Amino acid sequence: MQKQSMKHLLLIPFFSVILSVGNPLLFSNTLESEWDYDAFSPIYSAPAVDADGSIYFSTLDGELYSLTTDGTLRWVYTDSTDMLESTVAIGPDGTLYLGSWDNHLHAIDADSGTQLWHYETGSYIAGSPAVDDQGYIYFGSADGIFYALNPDGSLEWAFVGAGEFEASPALGPQGNIYIGDSTGVLYALDSANGELLWETDLAAESPDPERDHGIYSSAAIAANGQVYVASRNHQLYALDANGALLWSFAADEPIDSSPVIGFANRVHIASYDGNLYALDPQGSLVWQQFVGDVLLSSPVIDEAGNTLIVGYAGDGISAIQKFDLQGGLVWEEFWPALNDASPALSPEGQLSVAFHDGFVQAFDNVEGPAATAWPQFNRNAMRNAFLSAEFRQSSHGYFQVASVQEGGWQRDPAFGWIYTADFPWVYSAHWGWSWFFGAGTPLYWFQSVEPSEVFYSDTSLLPWLWLPDAGTPAFFHPHSGLHRL
Numbered sequence: 001m002q003k004q005s006m007k008h009l010l011l012i013p014f015f016s017v018i019l020s021v022g023n024p025l026l027f028s029n030t031l032e033s034e035w036d037y038d039a040f041s042p043i044y045s046a047p048a049v050d051a052d053g054s055i056y057f058s059t060l061d062g063e064l065y066s067l068t069t070d071g072t073l074r075w076v077y078t079d080s081t082d083m084l085e086s087t088v089a090i091g092p093d094g095t096l097y098l099g100s101w102d103n104h105l106h107a108i109d110a111d112s113g114t115q116l117w118h119y120e121t122g123s124y125i126a127g128s129p130a131v132d133d134q135g136y137i138y139f140g141s142a143d144g145i146f147y148a149l150n151p152d153g154s155l156e157w158a159f160v161g162a163g164e165f166e167a168s169p170a171l172g173p174q175g176n177i178y179i180g181d182s183t184g185v186l187y188a189l190d191s192a193n194g195e196l197l198w199e200t201d202l203a204a205e206s207p208d209p210e211r212d213h214g215i216y217s218s219a220a221i222a223a224n225g226q227v228y229v230a231s232r233n234h235q236l237y238a239l240d241a242n243g244a245l246l247w248s249f250a251a252d253e254p255i256d257s258s259p260v261i262g263f264a265n266r267v268h269i270a271s272y273d274g275n276l277y278a279l280d281p282q283g284s285l286v287w288q289q290f291v292g293d294v295l296l297s298s299p300v301i302d303e304a305g306n307t308l309i310v311g312y313a314g315d316g317i318s319a320i321q322k323f324d325l326q327g328g329l330v331w332e333e334f335w336p337a338l339n340d341a342s343p344a345l346s347p348e349g350q351l352s353v354a355f356h357d358g359f360v361q362a363f364d365n366v367e368g369p370a371a372t373a374w375p376q377f378n379r380n381a382m383r384n385a386f387l388s389a390e391f392r393q394s395s396h397g398y399f400q401v402a403s404v405q406e407g408g409w410q411r412d413p414a415f416g417w418i419y420t421a422d423f424p425w426v427y428s429a430h431w432g433w434s435w436f437f438g439a440g441t442p443l444y445w446f447q448s449v450e451p452s453e454v455f456y457s458d459t460s461l462l463p464w465l466w467l468p469d470a471g472t473p474a475f476f477h478p479h480s481g482l483h484r485l
């Protein structure tokens with residue numbers, strides 16, 4: 001075992017970047033490797049990161065590795081008797097939960113790497129578990145049964161589906177569990193007792209009955225309760241909180257990647273066709289980018305609204321790419337191995353990527369994850385797939401682009417704003433995308449250089465001021481005060 005390629009991160013003062021024209025908060029125009037670690041066995045699972053920054057990943061040799069945040073080996077778990085492709089889920093007390101092809105769910109102590117207990121099912125477990133804030137564990141098995149376990153490993157309830165369960169479940173804020181099966185049915189279950197709330201047969205919505213309709217994609221849950229899930233029948237589906245189909249989007253090939261939710265409540269999905277798609281909440285295509293040969297991993301959205309994706313680029317090479325809000329390529333790096341695993345983006349901004357050649361690569365000059373409802377696979381780097389009821393996201397998660405007159409002021413059609421939990425944004429044709437701190441009184445104004453382009457915002461979260469006496473635009477920063485442009 002070895003780690004190598006240690007580099008130092010060039011720190012950029014956070015408050016030095018207030019206004020970014022075109023692409024917001026692009027601290028780096030390249031990706032810098034911090035370290036890599038060779039496990040000498042193919043990795044198909046996504047890395048997971050706990051609250052202390054420790055990294056966990058499993059291999060096809062049946063071993064689970066734990067590394068420190070700087071890439072040093074902590075321990076190796078070897079109690080699985082078959083291969084591992086499930087991603088670790090980390091519980092609220094730090095316990096690790098991992099499904100195995102040995103037909104068991106394993107519970108592992110994160111400090112020592114020793115087994116706490118294991119639970120046997122009737123077949124292999126390929127999907128990742130989900131864990132709620134009380135420590136209850138939810139997972140499906142290829143035996144066609146979906147299980148809920150107590151924190152001590154005892155069975156709480158079980159639900160029998162129509163097909164095999166290989167997808168990872170998602171937990172919504174109202175206690176609903178969403179899981180798809182190999183026949184193309186998406187189920188919503190009550191986490192308290194396993195009662196079926198509704199089921200939607202997405203195979204019936206397929207444009208081609210001869211296609212594989214299986215759901216191997218984990219669902220993403222929006223703050224408004226909408227559910228997004230993909231199928232091997234080439235479709236991404238949006239359903240409301242009651243299971244009614246809202247819309248579908250067709251890729252050119254099957255989809256095993258799981259959707260994620262970015263700024264403006266955009267849904268991002270990757271497909272076997274090699275494309276990364278960004279859709280608005282109504283299912284219309286905003287942009288798409290061809291990444292390479294095949295895409296199986298899920299993208300991740302950073303706190304600046306950029307989309308990061310890892311996928312095959314052809315000829316045995318994987319590309320790691322970053323796209324801005326408009327779908328423009330910011331940078332790309334390459335690794336000489338294939339990739340199936342979704343990257344993990346920790347709150348501290350460390351990006352961890354696993355490859356088929358057994359390497360895990362870590363990058364530290366990256367922003368942290370977006371404060372949206374579901375910015376990466378299984379929602380967060382802990383991979384618990386749980387959206388808390390305490391999560392709040394503004395309903396204004398979309399563009400406001402009306403042109404209206406309000407007295408002597410005009411709101412220009414080129415203006416839009418987004419608010420995603422903690423990060424207010426504005427856009428104008430003159431300034432591009434810009435990000436701002438803080439809050440203030442409800443009415444703020446700003447004006448571009450051209451007198452005809454005067455913009456108005458009625459959100460209390462955009463600290464722009466229009467100064468009629470000075471005739472200049474300005475912004476107010478809560479730490480450094482008023483700044484005139």
